[in-house]
Amino acid sequence: MNIVAEVLTGGIRGGTSILYGALGETVSERAGVVNLGTEGSMLAGALAGYAVAAETGQPWFGVLAGAVAGGLLALVHAYLVLSRGANQLATGLVVLFLGLGLTSLFGVGYVQAIAPTFSPVAIPGLSDIAFIGPVFFEQDPLVYLSYFFVPLLSWLLFRSRWGVLLRASGERSEVLVAHGHRVGPIQYAAVVGGGMLAGLGGVHLSTAYTKAWFENMAVGRGFVAVAVVMFASRRPIRVAGGAYLFGAALALSPALQARGVGINQFALDAAPYVVTLLVLIAFGRRQLRDVPEGLSKVFDAQPTR
């Protein structure tokens, strides 16, 4: 396999967990709630997915459990932020600590567990397409599942009535109230749903990508997901592009090293973050204009209009 195809394949494989997390964060932020606890939801999903797959022998039960675990942790965030009026950023970090601590504690017994896992499955026909086939269609089932979520969420957010309500809750919640809707349930659903998606990202990490559980195994991918959402303007299709870009940046280093190419690895390791900074510098002002009004209040940074 040539290096371009290898890096792209690795980018999709490695970017999928980030993609799930970022899609979840997109839904949440569209409803006006920033959830820095995404990393915690991913860890919760990773552990619950792996543990349930190990206990039941059925990885798809693990997928369900992972989504539920990610959603439950996000529920803590939703309660504190929406019902108790806590600061979103601080609460998000607390939720992350909580997820990290709980998963480290309860995950101890599963470090050595052997669970049934997902392996790549080539899709007949599609995987034969030159170049695109091996890159997109020789992946594991959870990657394929993520392919459905991107257009689905795009449609839900921008073409469905549900999406209008959700976005209104993040932009001008007064309008919703004036129209006789209750804002709380919509925002709760968005935050918890977002946590469930992040949980799926964790399940991909533990039961498909690495086939192991280890404490703190997300190692910052949840934060990368939050960054992706910001520079992708909270649009699912762009979010997918951003997540895969990060995945490719992560896949570049081993692909070069395995070819014996001498290159400054520390610079390569920093590449994904440099990319984020560059994107934020280049499009920062436009990003600000795109921020839902509810979110602008969180950051206390009113966009220049």
Next chain:
Amino acid sequence: MRTRWLIPALAVSLALTAAACGGSSDSGDDAAEGAAATATGPGAGSKKVGFIFVGPKDDYGYNQAAYAGSQAVKKHYPDMEVLTAENVPEDDNATRVMEKMIAEGAKIIFATSYGHLDPGLKVAESHPDVVVVAQGNFIATAIPKNAGTYFGTVYEPVFLAGIAAGKATKSNKLGYVYAFPIPQTIANINAFQLGAASVNPAVQTYVVNTSSWCDPAKQAEAAKSLFAQGIDVITQHQDCTATITKAAEEAGKMVVGYHADASVLAPKGWVAGSEWAWADMYIDIVKTAREGKFTGSPYNGNFRVGYKDGKNPFVQSKFGTMVDAATKKLIEDQKAKISKDGSPFVGPVLAQDGSTMFKSGETPDYAIVEKLNVKFVKGVVGDLPKS
């Protein structure tokens, strides 16, 4: 040996550590009894011994092995209380945890991670009656009367595992996934390649680093990249080892273990491996300290033990099914040779760039190996990360 990535992790580990210490310290009032013992000197007559670990006690690797060693001490000395703390970061938190153990009456402290040395030395300085020994690392300055470092010669069994890998490979390409380019790791990679090349001159070792003691996702990607280049035997030097082992088994490749026997994860692909067996050394250190003989003992220094001069705590794991009797015999012979020579790095050893690393007839000891292994030997493909 893992560096923590984010401060939150530290905070949580701290909380867990505190819980761990609290749980294991039910009786703090017999602390004074230790001093009443007849022998004097640091650690003499200690009734309690403390162990701190940088990671969880069941990581299928380094920390699990150290924890097993601490439990062996407990079994060997039923009259002693063994205090343990997991997930202790390599910073001032370690100092705090050790101080707490000392306050509870421990007079012997094992700081089991590379980065626990500096906090350990700080504690040793403020408690002259307490023995603090650090696992790995070197005390570069004058050695205090109550401190020391200890380790095995890790590259010896790695060299032997390399022989098995060199025999097993069909593509003549071996893969090595490692965390950081520290001398100990580079010595392992070099020993692995030299061992393989000793039975298979055409063999090459491809290296990929992950810049993390445990990032399973990076490991998964590294394994995939190496397999794509035709590598058919993979090994690693990291704290968590399950991902690479399982990736090899799934891809139908072979794997050489490190830190622990993970053959159950790769029943088909397991070739050989190396793992820690700390019990004897831990027990001997505790014995020496309790008898008040620590100061001036070999442990009151940078103690290293290999096949030549004692019992190396880093031992060979069991062989996989594909290793035949002839190869096992070859490995036994090489082990005997190392036991006689004192090192697998007997010259001539050429560096990657063709220059001489060890002259013909030169037998470098541990200290020299650790100092000179700052570059790869001939046959290793890939560069060291430059900063």
